[in-house]
Amino acid sequence: MTTETPSEALLQVRDLTVTFATPRGPLDAVRSLDLDLEPGGALGIVGESGSGKSMTSLAIMGLQPRAARRTGSVRLRGQELVGMSEAELRRVRGDRVAMVFQDPLSSLNPYYTVGLQIEEAYRAHRPGVTRREAHKVAIAALERVHIRDAAVRVNHYPHQFSGGMRQRVMIAMALSTEPELLIADEPTTALDVTVQAQILDLLQEIRHETGTGLVLITHDLAVVSEITDHIVVMKDGVCVERGAVEQIFTSPQHPYTQALLDAVPRIDDEIGELRAVAPSATPTNGGPA
Amino acid sequence: MMPSQTDLTAARTTGSAVESGTGDTAEAPAADQAAGALRAGAGGTWQALRHDVGAMLGLGYIVLVTLVAIFAPVLTSISGWTPYEFDQTAIDPNLGGMPIGPWGGMGAEHWLGVEPGSGRDIFARIVYGARVSMSIALSATALTTVLGVSLGLVAGYFGGRVDLVISRIMDFLMAFPALIFMIAVLSALPASNRSGLLVVVISVFGWPYLARIVRGQTMSLAQREFVEAARAAGASGTRIVFREILPNLRSTIIVMSTLAVPGYIGTEAGLSFLGVGVVPPAPSWGQMIAASVKWYAVDPAYFVVPGVCLFLLVLSFTVLGDRLRAVVDAQEGR
Amino acid sequence: MPRFLLTRISSGLVVLLLVCLFTYLVFFALSPDPAVQICGKNCTPELIDQIRANLGLDQPFWTQFFLFVVGIFAGRTYGDGASTVDCAAPCLGYSFQSSQAVWDMIVQRLPVSATVAVGAAVLWLLAGLVGGLLSAVKEGTFLDRFTTGLTLTSMSIPNYVLALVLQYVLVVQLQWLPFPQAVAFADDPVQWFLNFVMPWIVLAVGYAAAYTRLTRANVLDVLRENYVRTAYAKGLPQSLIWRRHALRPALTPVVTIFGMDFAGLLGGALITETVFGINGVGKMAADSIARNDQPVIMGVTLLAGFLVVVGNIVVDVVYTAIDPRVRVNA
Numbered sequence: 001m002t003t004e005t006p007s008e009a010l011l012q013v014r015d016l017t018v019t020f021a022t023p024r025g026p027l028d029a030v031r032s033l034d035l036d037l038e039p040g041g042a043l044g045i046v047g048e049s050g051s052g053k054s055m056t057s058l059a060i061m062g063l064q065p066r067a068a069r070r071t072g073s074v075r076l077r078g079q080e081l082v083g084m085s086e087a088e089l090r091r092v093r094g095d096r097v098a099m100v101f102q103d104p105l106s107s108l109n110p111y112y113t114v115g116l117q118i119e120e121a122y123r124a125h126r127p128g129v130t131r132r133e134a135h136k137v138a139i140a141a142l143e144r145v146h147i148r149d150a151a152v153r154v155n156h157y158p159h160q161f162s163g164g165m166r167q168r169v170m171i172a173m174a175l176s177t178e179p180e181l182l183i184a185d186e187p188t189t190a191l192d193v194t195v196q197a198q199i200l201d202l203l204q205e206i207r208h209e210t211g212t213g214l215v216l217i218t219h220d221l222a223v224v225s226e227i228t229d230h231i232v233v234m235k236d237g238v239c240v241e242r243g244a245v246e247q248i249f250t251s252p253q254h255p256y257t258q259a260l261l262d263a264v265p266r267i268d269d270e271i272g273e274l275r276a277v278a279p280s281a282t283p284t285n286g287g288p289a
Numbered sequence: 290m291m292p293s294q295t296d297l298t299a300a301r302t303t304g305s306a307v308e309s310g311t312g313d314t315a316e317a318p319a320a321d322q323a324a325g326a327l328r329a330g331a332g333g334t335w336q337a338l339r340h341d342v343g344a345m346l347g348l349g350y351i352v353l354v355t356l357v358a359i360f361a362p363v364l365t366s367i368s369g370w371t372p373y374e375f376d377q378t379a380i381d382p383n384l385g386g387m388p389i390g391p392w393g394g395m396g397a398e399h400w401l402g403v404e405p406g407s408g409r410d411i412f413a414r415i416v417y418g419a420r421v422s423m424s425i426a427l428s429a430t431a432l433t434t435v436l437g438v439s440l441g442l443v444a445g446y447f448g449g450r451v452d453l454v455i456s457r458i459m460d461f462l463m464a465f466p467a468l469i470f471m472i473a474v475l476s477a478l479p480a481s482n483r484s485g486l487l488v489v490v491i492s493v494f495g496w497p498y499l500a501r502i503v504r505g506q507t508m509s510l511a512q513r514e515f516v517e518a519a520r521a522a523g524a525s526g527t528r529i530v531f532r533e534i535l536p537n538l539r540s541t542i543i544v545m546s547t548l549a550v551p552g553y554i555g556t557e558a559g560l561s562f563l564g565v566g567v568v569p570p571a572p573s574w575g576q577m578i579a580a581s582v583k584w585y586a587v588d589p590a591y592f593v594v595p596g597v598c599l600f601l602l603v604l605s606f607t608v609l610g611d612r613l614r615a616v617v618d619a620q621e622g623r
Numbered sequence: 624m625p626r627f628l629l630t631r632i633s634s635g636l637v638v639l640l641l642v643c644l645f646t647y648l649v650f651f652a653l654s655p656d657p658a659v660q661i662c663g664k665n666c667t668p669e670l671i672d673q674i675r676a677n678l679g680l681d682q683p684f685w686t687q688f689f690l691f692v693v694g695i696f697a698g699r700t701y702g703d704g705a706s707t708v709d710c711a712a713p714c715l716g717y718s719f720q721s722s723q724a725v726w727d728m729i730v731q732r733l734p735v736s737a738t739v740a741v742g743a744a745v746l747w748l749l750a751g752l753v754g755g756l757l758s759a760v761k762e763g764t765f766l767d768r769f770t771t772g773l774t775l776t777s778m779s780i781p782n783y784v785l786a787l788v789l790q791y792v793l794v795v796q797l798q799w800l801p802f803p804q805a806v807a808f809a810d811d812p813v814q815w816f817l818n819f820v821m822p823w824i825v826l827a828v829g830y831a832a833a834y835t836r837l838t839r840a841n842v843l844d845v846l847r848e849n850y851v852r853t854a855y856a857k858g859l860p861q862s863l864i865w866r867r868h869a870l871r872p873a874l875t876p877v878v879t880i881f882g883m884d885f886a887g888l889l890g891g892a893l894i895t896e897t898v899f900g901i902n903g904v905g906k907m908a909a910d911s912i913a914r915n916d917q918p919v920i921m922g923v924t925l926l927a928g929f930l931v932v933v934g935n936i937v938v939d940v941v942y943t944a945i946d947p948r949v950r951v952n953a
Binding site: 474478 | 641642649779783790890908909915917921928931932
C-alpha cells in the first residue's frame with residue numbers, strides 16, 4: 001500500500017515547510033515534512049510543544065499565521081492545496097477537511113449558541129440551506145456525539161457545557177459537513193483523564209462509522225496508540241521517526257522517541273496490548289524513515 | 290479622566306511579570322533569578338527606549354521643563370522681568386491694554402510678549418507656571434503611587450475582609466463624580482494652601498486606578514513559587530509584600546505612574562482654568578489660558594504660548610508612557 | 624434578573640447617599656456662613672438669625688442632612704408661620720443668587736447639555752470606531768502609525784486650548800463659522816446648529832482618540848482569539864468572520880465605557896460649556912462656583928452622581944443583553 005498513485009491517498013504531504021521571517025533571519029517551524037494517509041486511515045503526529053506539530057495541522061489547511069510562508073505540497077485526494085486561492089481554500093476548510101482544537105472553551109465563540117456555530121459551519125458549505133434545515137443538522141450532529149437533550153442543548157451557550165461536552169460540540173461541528181478528513185489537535189489535553197477516554201472513544205467510533213480519515217496531533221503517545229495505526233514523531237519541526245504504532249512502541253529508533261515513550265506512564269500495559277495485535281498485516285509507512 | 294480609561298484597558302495587558310527561572314530549579318534561587326531578570330529588564334527597557342525618537346523627544350521636553358522650573362529665578366533674572374511686575378510701557382492704553390508690537394509684544398525686552406491689560410512678562414509667568422504644573426503633577430503622582438501601591442498590595446496579598454473594605458472604597462471612589470466634586474471641595478475650601486489641597490484632592494480620587502491593577506497582580510504573584518518559598522522559609526507578611534512582591538511590580542508601577550502624570554497636569558490646569566486651582570497672582574498655565582479667553586480674537590499669542598507649553602508637556606508624558614508600556618509589554622512576552 | 628437589578632439599584636442608592644453626605648459635609652464644615660452671604664449689604668444680626676432659621680441652618684448637622692435628603696424625595700417646606708416656601712418633591716433647595724429652585728434651574732438647562740453630549744457622542748463614536756477598525760485592519764502600516772500618533776496628540780490637547788484654537792482659526796481667521804449667538808432652535812435652526820459645531824468637535828476629539836485606541840486594541844485582541852481561528856477553520860466567509868466573530872466581542876467593552884462617558888457628560892461639560900458660553904448645566908455649575916452658590920453646586924454634584932449611577936446600571940443591563948455569559952450567571 002504505497003502512495004505512488006496520488007489519487008488513492010486521502011492526504012499526501014510532501015516536503016512541507018513553514019518558514020517565519022524573523023529579525024534574525026528565516027526560521028523553519030516545519031521543515032521538509034512528508035505525511036501519508038489512506039482514506040479512512042488514522043495518523044498520529046507526536047511531539048512536544050514547539051515541535052511544529054500544531055503548525056503542521058494549520059499549514060495543511062492553509063491557516064498558518066500571516067507572517068509564515070508555506071512551501072511544498074499538500075494534496076487532498078490528489079488535489080493540490082498549496083498555492084490555492086483563499087476562496088478555493090475556504091471551500092475546502094470545514095467542508096472536506098475539518099478541525100478540532102485543543103481548548104474547546106476558547107475555540108467556541110462565547111457570544112453565540114453552539115447551535116448557531118454548528119449551523120454557520122454547515123451553511124457556509126451548503127448554499128441555499130435554510131436556517132431551519134441547518135438547525136436540524138445541528139441537532140442531529142449533537143445527537144451523534146451523544147449529547148443528551150440535543151434539541152434543548154442546541155440553544156445553549158458554550159459556557160453552559162462542561163469541558164468534555166464542549167469538545168463533543170467541537171467534534172459535532174466538525175462532523176456536520178461530513179468531512180473526508182478530520183484533524184484533531186490535542187483534542188483531549190485540556191480535559192480530565194476520564195473525559196479524555198470518552199472523547200477518544202468517540203473519535204474512534206466516528207471513524208469506524210463514517211470512514212473519515214483522522215490526523216491526531218498530540219504530545220501523548222498513549223493517546224495515539226489507542227486510535228491511530230501510524231505515527232510520525234516530530235522534533236524541532238522535523239520528522240525524526242515514523243512507522244506503525246507497534247513498531248514505534250516496540251523498537252523506537254530515535255532517542256527522542258524513546259524519551260517520549262518513557263514519559264508514558266502506562267507504557268507496559270500498552271505494549272502488552274500492542275504486542276497482542278502486532279502480527280496484523282499493517283505495513284510500515286511508505287515514506288522515508 | 291478620559292485617558293485613564295484607555296490606559297486602564299490597555300494596562301490589562303500588563304499581565305504576567307517576568308517568568309524566567311521558576312520551572313524546575315530549586316525554589317529559593319528561583320526568586321533570585323526572577324529578580325535578576327528584572328534588573329536586566331530595566332537595562333533592556335532603557336536600551337529599547339533610547340532608539341525611540343518619540344520617547345526621546347518627550348523625555349527631552351520633560352527634562353527641559355523640569356530644568357526651567359528649577360532654575361526659574363535664574364532665568365527671570367536673565368530676562369529681566371519677574372512674573373509679578375507690571376510693564377505699562379509694553380501695552381497700549383488706547384487699545385484697551387493691547388500689547389504693543391506684533392505677536393503679543395514679543396521682542397528683545399519681553400521674549401514671549403506681555404499680558405494684555407497688565408503688561409506682565411509672559412516668559413516669566415511661563416517659567417514660574419512650569420514650577421506649579423510640574424510640582425503639583427509630580428507630587429500628586431507620588432502620593433497616588435504611594436497610596437495606590439500600598440493599598441493595592443495590602444488588598445491583594447491579605448485578601449479577606451481587608452480586601453473587601455479596600456475594594457468597596459475603590460468602587461465608590463471610581464463611581465464618584467470626581468471632577469465636579471473636586472471643584473466643589475476646592476471652591477468651598479479657603480484659598481490659603483491651594484497647591485497642597487490640589488495634590489491631596491487629585492490623589493484621593495486617583496489612587497484606585499493604580500490600586501486596582503496592583504491588587505490584581507499581587508493576587509497572582511502571591512500564588513507563585515518564590516513567594517511560597519519565602520513563606521515556607523518563615524518570612525513575615527510585610528517582608529514578603531515589600532521584598533518579594535513589590536520588586537516584581539516595578540515595571541507596572543513605573544508605566545502606570547508615567548501615564549498618570551499627563552492626566553494630573555491636565556487636571557491641575559483644568560481646575561486652575563476654572564478658577565479653583567492655584568490662586569492668582571501665582572502664575573499657572575491653566576490660569577493663563579483662562580485669562581486669555583477674553584483676548585483670543587485680538588491677541589492669539591496670549592493663549593498660544595501657554596497652550597503650546599501645556600500641550601507639549603502632556604503629549605511628552607503621554608508618548609513616553611505609551612512607549613514605555615509597549616517596551617515593557619514586549620519584554621514580558623505579550 | 625429583577626433580583627440582580629434590585630441589588631444594583633440599592634448599591635447605587637448607597638453611592639448616591641454617600642455622595643450627598645460627602646458634599647454636604649464639605650459645605651457644612653468648610654464654607655463660610657451662607658446666611659451672611661444671602662443677607663447681603665443691609666444686614667442685621669436678627670435678619671441673619673431669621674434666614675438661618677428659615678433655611679434650617681440653626682439645626683445640628685445630622686438634622687440638616689436628614690431634612691435635605693427627605694426633601695429630595697418628599698419635598699420640604701422652608702420657614703414657618705406666615706412666610707413659608709413650599710419646595711416640591713425633588714427639592715434641592717434654592718439658589719442663593721437667583722432664589723430660583725435648583726431643580727428647576729437644572730431641568731431648564733439639561734436639554735442644552737444633552738444636545739452637547741449627544742452631538743459629541745455621535746462624532747466620537749463614529750470617529751473612534753472607524754479609526755480603531757481601520758487601524759486594526761491595517762495594523763503596522765503607515766495608516767496605523769499615523770492614527771496612533773494622531774490619537775496620542777488628540778488625547779494631549781486640553782479641550783479649552785483646542786476650543787480657543789478652533790475659535791480663532793474657524794471663526795476669526797477663516798470665518799467658516801459665525802460667532803456664537805444665543806438663538807432658539809425654532810427662530811434660526813442654522814445658527815443654532817452652527818453654535819454647537821465647535822463644542823461638539825472639542826468634546827469629541829479626546830473621546831474619539833480614546834475610543835480609537837480602545838477599539839483597535841480590542842479588535843486585535845479578538846482576532847488572536849481561538850474562536851476566530853475556529854471560524855477560519857470552518858471555512859466561513861471573511862465578511863462573516865469579521866462581522867460575527869470579531870466585531871461583536873471587540874465592541875462589547877466599548878459599550879460599557881460609552882455608557883459611563885455619556886452619563887458623565889450629560890451632567891454638564893463644565894469647561895467646554897464655559898468656553899463657548901453655552902447655557903447648560905456645566906456652565907451653571909462653573910458660574911455657581913465663581914459665586915459660591917452652594918445649593919446649586921450641590922445640586923449639580925448630586926445630578927452628576929445620579930447620572931453616573933444610572934449610567935452604571937443601564938450599562939449592566941445592556942451588558943446582560945449582549946454578553947450571554949453574564950446573562951446566565953446573573
